[in-house]
Amino acid sequence: MINIVYAPIFVRMYKKLEPALKEEVKEKINSLQDKKNHTVLKVHRLNGRLEGRYAFSVNYKIRIVFRFENRNTISLLYVGSHDVYK
Numbered sequence: 001m002i003n004i005v006y007a008p009i010f011v012r013m014y015k016k017l018e019p020a021l022k023e024e025v026k027e028k029i030n031s032l033q034d035k036k037n038h039t040v041l042k043v044h045r046l047n048g049r050l051e052g053r054y055a056f057s058v059n060y061k062i063r064i065v066f067r068f069e070n071r072n073t074i075s076l077l078y079v080g081s082h083d084v085y086k
Contacts, residue, residue, distance in 0.1 A: 001034065
């Protein structure tokens with residue numbers, strides 16, 4: 001099981017989401033804790049300014065950007081629309 005750490009900016013962005021979307025985000029984060037689900041979540045490595053970070057889709061519009069702190073810890077950095085890539 002992977003430990004999840006929340007960056008302060010992630011928490012602020014999360015609080016601005018609609019309640020139904022917050023529930024969907026929670027479900028995806030729970031799935032992220034099991035490495036077997038990374039393929040299903042379509043976890044992918046980012047390039048450019050966000051090199052060294054990874055992302056996955058919550059739904060068609062919303063993404064979560066994170067990084068691996070170590071083998072057993074993920075730090076969630078951003079949540080939002082495709083603008084999180086900018």
